[in-house]
Amino acid sequence: MGEIVRGGFDLGTPAYNSIIDCVCRLCRRKDPLRMLPEARKLLLEMESSGIPRNQETFHVLIYNLCKIRKTEDSMKLFREMSQWGCSPEAETYLVLIRSLYQAARCSEADEMIGFMRSAGFGKSLDRKAYYGFIKILCGIERVEHAMKVFRMMKGYGHSPGIKTYGLLIEKLATRNQADSANRLFKEAVFRGVPVVSKEYKVDLRYVKVKKKKEEKKRETLPEKMKRKRKRLKMLRMSFVKKPKSTRRFV
Template identity: 65%
Template sequence: LPEFSFLCLNFTDSLHMANPSSRVVRQLLLPNKPISFFSHLCRHFKYPQSSQSLSLLRTFASSPSSSTPQEPDPIPLSLSSELLKNPDSEPLPISQRLHLSFSHINPIPSLVLSTLNLCPDAGRTVLGFNHWLISKTSFTHTDETLSYFVDYFGRRKDFKAIHEVLVNGVGLAGPKTLESAIDRLVRAGRPTDVVSFFQRMEIDYGLKRDKESLLLVVEKLCGNGYASYAERMVKNLAKEFFPDERICDLLVKGWCVDGKLDEAKRLAEEMYRGGFEIGTMAYNAILDCVCKICREKDPFRLHSEAEKVLVQMDVHGVPRNVETFNVLITNLCKIRKTEDAMKLFYRMGEWGCYPDETTFLVLIRSLYQAARVGEGDEMIDGMRSAGYGGKLDKKVYYGFLKILCGIERIDHALSVFKKMKEDGCEPGIKTYDLLMGKLCAHNRLDRANALFNEARKRGIAMEPTAYAVDPRYVKKKVKVVKSQKKRETLPEKMARKRRRLKQIRLSFVKKPKRMMRRAY
């Protein structure tokens, strides 16, 4: 069709005739300066010069770029289609088929990664692809390419295939492969296998077993709440790798991630008795754990319990950092204590701390949720002036719009949407769909139609979608009741006659002229 417009399908007549209580109205979408805040912020913070130039080309699955997407490379497509074929229906194994069809190709790491990303359902056939790569004289596995295969099979939780890949790449695996293998085992919920992997990785796979690799394993285990396995592992290896303060801080953090505050305090006391000092990271983890427990059990005790942890930090001479304030501000915002979070934000400079992007984003979301949209906009401007404007990407703006639409501030959502485009963030399908759905719910069809046409002009493939109008915003038809002439009763008739007769009698009486004075 040459033009696109909204077609409003009003089913009120037919549905009202069938069921007067059910009235549905649906629309079918068819193709057709914040100086005060900045000056206040400058009095509290002196931002260091930061030359951050972050790329805005981050992947946002729901927001494709408005430019025409580039066609994928045909070589990875051909390789992936060959890998996705049913091996039972083919007479030759996959390695021989690849050797016959792709012998002229010289593989490179980017080609390997693209091929693996295009065939997530190939399964064990990818092992044949690995054998074909090993047989190529022009290709040599590196630590990076081995990590691609480990990540691929780790997503499928096929750890036997990972074992085979690592055995075939003995002497080639390095830190990237080790990190991928440990990460996949931990995320699959196999802490016992992680410990045994570390014990035998030097003999079986040629991976270096040193203190840095131990630190990596402890970090992965503690980050996912397996502090008991990590602590037992560190104690068993204490004679070989004596733990330092970094490992001890990670263990305390692991117990806090697991929600076991008593174990974290017990380990902290053991560290002090052993001559170690707890760092800021461990205290931040304890503080976060205390705040989470208070939020679940008694939010009114959050202030007092958090103050106890902060006093302990001051007693032991542990300085606060921006992460300490982020923990407090985040937990205050989660219990809707936005005003207290703002007061804490303005006091950060007293401890020599400066807000980072996390601080600003948490406060902006909380201010919008509290319907303090003006202060939220000022905080966005303050974030830009602090040098973190590059963090305002499509995903962040989409979160702002979702909050504003959720509290029925659609006009302000449109103004934030305008800022989003001014900042160079290209909105995608999800962003337009969110705004158009809310506009249609408010029965503002002209504005929604304009957004639809704008998306089409930007090259975004918008599909026809049906949106329901909120019954609160439906214009109700006023029923005009025809007035029927009622029969006059006898008393009413007699009263009307008396009034009329009185008017007739008075019409013959000479009226005195007003404003006339007697002449003397």
């Protein structure tokens, strides 16, 4: 950067975007906590030099922040884009949706899918993109929401493939939801998807263990006599009259 400036050349927005991306990647490898402060230094330098940010600037920052699970910081940058006259592209939306699902912020991710469609990037939400969302949700054990995304996928006219069916059937079977897994298997066969029937081991966390009824032990004669003596003693104590309190009158 120094050599370019000394040579009399101007650093434009694309050059700064490349430098920011390089700094972010280095920080991700060496010290992720330094990534945002270092990026902010370059952003301030851009402002002082009068170089505007563009969509790619925000995409680079959002992508790298999502890689280190800084989802909230990514969302803040996403909201700031309109202030700089920038609008997100399809890839920025996809990166944020994946990050929100990984952070288990499922309702926000679903809302972001709606924003992406209303922005005119519905074509980018193809079968591959939906499979990525379902894979993330299954990985964080949100199988119920994965099924919701699966139904959303079919609702928008995308036919699931063998990977999507195989992943969901396996997850449902291991969670002891055999009926749902069988229904999904039959649906795949009906659609012509070449799924293979397999046996899955049910996770012990989802197996209901029946509690055994404790059998009453037969009371022995000494125990019976002891219980009767104790009961008789309690009865005697209840019938013993308490002495009346005497009062003296002067």
